[in-house]
Amino acid sequence: MEGIEKVCQFLEEAQTYYLATVDGDQPRVRPFGTVLIFDGKLYIQTGKVKDVSRQLAANPKAEICAFKDGRWLRVAGELINDDNYDAKVAMLEKMPELKAMYSADDDNMQMLFFRNATATFSSFTEAPECVQF
Numbered sequence: 001m002e003g004i005e006k007v008c009q010f011l012e013e014a015q016t017y018y019l020a021t022v023d024g025d026q027p028r029v030r031p032f033g034t035v036l037i038f039d040g041k042l043y044i045q046t047g048k049v050k051d052v053s054r055q056l057a058a059n060p061k062a063e064i065c066a067f068k069d070g071r072w073l074r075v076a077g078e079l080i081n082d083d084n085y086d087a088k089v090a091m092l093e094k095m096p097e098l099k100a101m102y103s104a105d106d107d108n109m110q111m112l113f114f115r116n117a118t119a120t121f122s123s124f125t126e127a128p129e130c131v132q133f
């Protein structure tokens with residue numbers, strides 16, 4: 001399995017990860033769950049009306065963290081907007097519960113992919129493992 005696929009699988013199995021953004025000099029963090037590999041890139045999904053979207057537009061630097069079975073994963077990088085219609089459709093197909101709130105045609109659904117990402121798997125017992133994508 002490729003590194004980016006291991007990252008996606010870990011996030012899927014953890015179910016919830018925490019996304020940190022920068023808001024001026026104030027860190028902001030919130031739970032997220034959406035994740036998808038599309039066209040070789042790791043995507044997450046949000047709504048353009050949300051504060052998190054506004055923060056990423058002003059400063060794309062972001063970090064996510066998830067924990068599962070004694071291991072944790074951090075992915076640090078930039079989250080970049082992508083209005084690709086097919087990426088939105090693929091996310092809605094993977095996570096159909098999103099269809100209650102979003103559609104690929106609305107002005108709100110936002111797909112963001114990681115650029116310049118460094119993912120680090122850590123535990124208390126093993127050496128950290130880094131993946132870049």
Ligand SMILES: Cc1cc2nc3c(=O)[nH]c(=O)nc-3n(C[C@H](O)[C@H](O)[C@H](O)COP(=O)(O)O)c2cc1C
Nearest residue numbers: 016028030031032033034045046047050051052053
């Ligand atoms: C378990 C869980 C998963 C969530 N996943 C997402 C998600 O993938 N995308 C999203 O936009 N909001 C998701 N939310 C909702 C956001 O955490 C919530 O809208 C948050 O307030 C957004 O951050 P903001 O207020 O700084 O904009 C999730 C909430 C929970 C409890």
